[in-house]
Amino acid sequence: MTDTLTPVLSADWGNDRAWTLKAYEQTGGYAALKTALTMAPDDVITLVKDSGLRGRGGAGFPTGMKWSFIPQDNPKPKYLVVNADESEPGTCKDIPLMLATPHTLIEGVIIAAHAIRAKTAFIYVRGEVLHVVRRLRAAAREAAEAGYLGENILGSGVDLELIIHAGAGAYICGEETALLDSLEGRRGQPRLRPPFPALEGLYASPTVVNNVESIASVPSIVKNGVEWFGSMGTEKSKGYTLYSLSGHVKRPGQYEAPLGITLRQLLDLGGGMREGSQLKFWTPGGSSTPILTAEHLDIPLDYEAVGAAGSMLGTKALQVFDQTTSVVRCVLRWTEFYKHESCGKCTPCREGTWWLVQTLQRLDAGEGKSGDIELLLDLCENIVGRAFCALGDGAASPITSAIQYFRKEFEAGMHTPSSWAFPPEASTLFAQEVKA
């Protein structure tokens, strides 16, 4: 039996000066790199493929397989780009990882670059996290000084240059093709696919884009092996992962566990919901994943089971809301976010999110018109599948799922403002203080 919590990535976050090379090496850091450098690149790919590691950025695509798509007979340079844009509402795992142990990510980057034979790698980190950018830059500098980056790494003949690149505030740049455009110094708008990044990515060259957590998981797999990784998790969702708990719970935070743990288990570990509160709804993997309710407390949080429950595991961002919360208010706020972040490239999303906000604002203010719920569903139907990228689908998720589970609250929006039925003060962290 594996333990309920299995800290791997977070294991050293409490250590003194964990962000430094010295601290990282003291806990065995860069040993996996030494092993990987003795392996043929294709063997590294096979290892990661066999481990069953699936992308932790939201889609769950097998990481090793993605690497194997890079055409090695293509004469162009190959690139590795780490997606550290972490902006999906609710998602808060990559940032603490890079803040505490940036070298875990950098070690993973070097191993992954070796596997796909990239000589240049990038970490595209969102700009709004200054201290994380500092930690990444310092870690890259330290790694280069120690010979882990640069030419002829540890005498292996492998070369790698790593560039830390800060973005400038745009959620859409987390979408991998928009990220590539942004990294080329353009507006971050999604690209038409095909061609896929594996063939024509950055500078029209073969490119792998992976999430921070995916890449940071690689050293542990190289170090401990495929059997070890697969001893955690479920048959199809292997390994450990970071679950991020936030909202009306006693102990929000990062919980690293084998894939397949339930929300009930996670809540129990942290002492449950806050005082006097009952679970009303939650997102399993960020705001783009359809909301779930208390009836879903026992579904295993893996790709298959959450999918079967009508949502998606996404980024494993568990945002938990209690009975004091207006679902209409939440859905409106998320929709305002999507409208603001819509890149404007395609009409269904650009116009659709605008209309969605107009309609939801009415309902939130208690001034909804009859037919507004149908209008919302109609608008969503027009976006889903017609939008150019997955942001559009994501925008519809909270709306359709909230109407499915809480239709009455939307109906109440025809006559009662959400703030009457659910006074916002009662939902706050400092609810006591506000009342007093």
Place this chain on the structure above:
Amino acid sequence: MTLSEVTISELRELASRYPEARSALLPMLHLVQSTEGNVTNQGIELCAEILGISAAEVSGVSTFYTMYKRRPMGKHHVGVCTNTLCAVMGGDAIFERLKDHLDVGNDETTDDGKVTLEHIECNAACDFAPVMMVNWEFFDNQTPESAIEVVDKLRAGKKVQATRGATITSWRAAERVLAGFEDGLVDQGPAAAGPSLAGLEIAAEKGWSAPSANEAKAKPNEVPDDKVGAVEQADTSRAESETKDEEGKK
């Protein structure tokens, strides 16, 4: 103000760090903000000239990203997260109180030029909600009172320390780090705090850990080894749209 020779050479240096110079445009605009206080016309023209593209192109890029400001900024940027989770946990109340207290609206600067207030989107710290950022440094678990205390100190020029980060410098100094230049403050602040350590602390209490490499035995392997299987297992439309048509790419 005119951009100094030093800045111009630093802009060129940024451009030289990338396989293709244009990739440096975002960092270059951060650097322009750090010396000029916002993205100025002169800064735009200079970036365009260095990269060999038109000023209109640079301008088009700068307006796409919310961190680039066309209006002069205050000494400090204060961002209050009002995305859903933080809003519900108190971010809305904090933002309202700050607007009131500072007598500014969204994206406006106080009369003394010290603070520009803005509501921001999810800053990847939801387990610390409600979250406020000062010059993009974390101020976790805020209340209206604690937020007011922070901005008052900023306006009075007193020392302010981020909860997970360094001593507050200025928005311009922060922009310089984002552009690509270290400022020596990396060793301030903790590795992790509070909620980041929740699972780790519980595991330690219970004596839980990941298995050791030799005791581990994997479950039967059902990992697909072809693309079709992988797409069937990838559970999201996001995954599908990103992989489905890969069939056609070869």
